[in-house]
Amino acid sequence: MTTTDKLTMHPVTAPLKGRVSPPGSKSITNRALLLAGLARGTSRLTGALKSDDTRYMAEALRAMGVTVEEPDATTFVVTGTGELKAPAAPLFLGNAGTATRFLTAAVASVDGTVVVDGDEHMRKRPIGPLVVALRSLGIAADAPTGCPPVTVKGNGHFGTGRVEIDANLSSQYVSALLMAAPLAPKGANRPVTIALSGAEIGARGYVDLTLDAMRAFGARVEQLDAANWKVEPTGYTATDFHIEPDASAATYLWGAEVLTGGAIDIGTPAAAFTQPDARAHAVISAFPHMPAVIDGSQMQDAIPTIAVLAAFNETPVRFVGISNLRVKECDRIRALSTGLNNIRAGLATEEGDDLLVASDPGLAGQHLPAEIDTFADHRIAMSFALAGLKIDGITILDPACVGKTYPQYWDALASLGVGFDRS
Ligand SMILES: O=C(O)C1=C[C@@H](OP(=O)(O)O)[C@@H](O)[C@H](O)C1
Numbered sequence: 001m002t003t004t005d006k007l008t009m010h011p012v013t014a015p016l017k018g019r020v021s022p023p024g025s026k027s028i029t030n031r032a033l034l035l036a037g038l039a040r041g042t043s044r045l046t047g048a049l050k051s052d053d054t055r056y057m058a059e060a061l062r063a064m065g066v067t068v069e070e071p072d073a074t075t076f077v078v079t080g081t082g083e084l085k086a087p088a089a090p091l092f093l094g095n096a097g098t099a100t101r102f103l104t105a106a107v108a109s110v111d112g113t114v115v116v117d118g119d120e121h122m123r124k125r126p127i128g129p130l131v132v133a134l135r136s137l138g139i140a141a142d143a144p145t146g147c148p149p150v151t152v153k154g155n156g157h158f159g160t161g162r163v164e165i166d167a168n169l170s171s172q173y174v175s176a177l178l179m180a181a182p183l184a185p186k187g188a189n190r191p192v193t194i195a196l197s198g199a200e201i202g203a204r205g206y207v208d209l210t211l212d213a214m215r216a217f218g219a220r221v222e223q224l225d226a227a228n229w230k231v232e233p234t235g236y237t238a239t240d241f242h243i244e245p246d247a248s249a250a251t252y253l254w255g256a257e258v259l260t261g262g263a264i265d266i267g268t269p270a271a272a273f274t275q276p277d278a279r280a281h282a283v284i285s286a287f288p289h290m291p292a293v294i295d296g297s298q299m300q301d302a303i304p305t306i307a308v309l310a311a312f313n314e315t316p317v318r319f320v321g322i323s324n325l326r327v328k329e330c331d332r333i334r335a336l337s338t339g340l341n342n343i344r345a346g347l348a349t350e351e352g353d354d355l356l357v358a359s360d361p362g363l364a365g366q367h368l369p370a371e372i373d374t375f376a377d378h379r380i381a382m383s384f385a386l387a388g389l390k391i392d393g394i395t396i397l398d399p400a401c402v403g404k405t406y407p408q409y410w411d412a413l414a415s416l417g418v419g420f421d422r423s
């Protein structure tokens with residue numbers, strides 16, 4: 001599809017029925033790309049996501065001497081030498097949080113200086129706690145604004161010993177340290193211990209994805225207790241690896257199904273996903289009787305989907321445990337309240353970091369023209385598209401921002417019979 005500035009949805013006239021498979025998981029693809037790039041030898045990654053976020057990771061690895069081939073639309077063939085080389089220019093990672101955080105730690109293993117940078121949105125997303133943790137290991141890292149760009153002066157290996165990390169703002173800091181930890185100095189026989197400091201981590205399920213991917217690439221990592229992990233200095237071993245579909249992408253299809261009373265076969269049962277957002281399936285399946293209070297802490301990326309559905313629920317919904325939605329691609333609590341109130345004043349209220357969504361099943365079928373500012377955030381675009389399935393007049397601004405994780409999103413909706421005008 002060509003890039004357009006606006007997309008106005010046509011409400012559906014019949015339940016949505018058909019088969020649409022979500023693309024590969026962004027989280028798992030970017031973990032597998034990195035670990036394959038750090039390994040010596042060739043790894044074949046199948047079922048992978050090809051989108052802005054994974055392209056940035058692949059390009060960064062290429063810039064550091066890794067061969068990344070793309071034989072088809074869902075496969076990466078990655079050949080590494082067992083070490084990353086210093087890139088000739090700063091690594092530009094757009095607004096890909098995973099690529100930015102994971103590489104910030106991994107480039108400590110480069111022998112030379114690496115600048116990790118992103119776009120204007122990424123330059124507002126905090127990375128200070130990760131930089132502090134790297135410095136405590138003796139790695140020269142600097143991020144003067146507390147956000148990218150980060151300059152890392154690597155000395156050819158990661159550190160050893162114990163490192164503390166405050167992961168309250170992002171679980172990606174823990175994943176970043178875990179994945180870099182096997183890259184200890186040659187001959188090191190001491191493990192790295194990663195210890196949580198501060199408040200409880202956001203979405204623990206992402207750390208579990210990290211451990212699974214690390215073990216698949218030969219790492220020896222042990223969770224000692226809820227706050228401590230021990231990682232042996234093994235490096236990584238190339239392997240073939242299959243990536244499951246993206247659970248966050250699946251939430252839009254589950255949402256479209258319940259909102260229209262349809263039947264959309266996404267090809268993967270909800271219980272088969274290992275990603276945290278699969279938890280959203282149970283909540284979405286309860287629509288239009290979703291609970292009065294929903295804790296988003298363990299399924300953060302699904303909250304925009306559920307918040308838009310909540311407007312059509314039988315009863316209001318309060319979202320709690322979502323404070324770090326304020327530091328995602330945009331301030332998602334603000335973007336959701338702005339968009340919902342734009343559809344109808346009073347639909348959403350922010351109370352501190354809670355979001356209250358007033359419900360009105362009678363919204364369906366109404367003509368309520370609203371231009372939804374997506375703040376360049378794929379999840380805001382994809383979730384408000386659901387409102388446009390039931391309300392006449394919903395226009396999504398900058399619809400191409402879905403390219404961050406689901407470039408085929410609009411085509412997928414069209415394949416189910418959804419209509420829209422582009423302008
Ligand atoms: O580790 C990951 O793959 C991710 C962790 C989450 O971010 P935070 O850890 O910053 O909450 C999530 O929102 C993001 O889309 C992907």
Ligand SMILES: C=C(OP(=O)(O)O)C(=O)O
Nearest residue numbers: 095096097098301328329
């Ligand atoms: C928060 C997200 O992405 P990231 O942190 O990887 O940029 C997301 O995809 O919703």
